[in-house]
Amino acid sequence: MTLRFTLNGRPAEAEPAAPDQPLLYLLREEPFALNGPRFGCGLAQCGACTVLIDGRAVRSCSYPAEAVEGQSVTTLEGLGTKESPHPLQAAFNAEGAGQCGYCSNGMIMQSADLLSQNRRPSESEIKEALARNLCRCGGHNRMVAAVARAAAAMAG
Structure with missing residues (x-):
């Protein structure tokens, strides 16, 4: 199943490795390879994996990747750049x-x-x-x- 969503302001497509794959893994692996969201506890308790989904903070380690279909996901990399930080x-x-x-x-x-x-x-x-x-x-x-x-x- 190919997911279509917006990632850091740009259209994105990806195919989760498994139906229950957490969003965190989808973001950190190819094709995105983002380093902002981190694996901490894997239980949505520490916050290291936090991303914004449609502008709201969500713990991506427990959020199913398939749930981002049609949504907007912002990671730390999407807030600003080195040249123009948020x-x-x-x-x-x-x-x-x-x-x-x-x-x-x-x-x-x-x-x-x-x-x-x-x-x-x-x-x-x-x-x-x-x-x-x-x-x-x-x-x-x-x-x-x-x-x-x-x-x-x-x-x-």
Whole structure:
């Protein structure tokens, strides 16, 4: 079964290796070979695999690939480029918010969902939005500051 969907703003087609293949594997393997979404726990608990589907944060390790038919999927690579980073990517860099970087994908993608719904989140709203994303390095304070910085930049 060939899936047709939008990936990072472009039409995409792919054939899952199995009917129950998680979206994460489809994105990380050929033909896409994307490195943004990461395998963490495989149980939708850590957030490392987070992508946006039709603008909402979804844990791709437990989301069936076949469910993206006709939908729009955005990965970290689709938010911005090295030359023109998304305000969240720029803010995470400016704040030094990614120590080891393993959780950065999930933190940024979850934050993108938050900022699409709430342009001026409070510190407590940012913390609540990121609460289900695990970070073992302890960079949470810098990540909260980065999201606040990005929100200010996006608000103009």
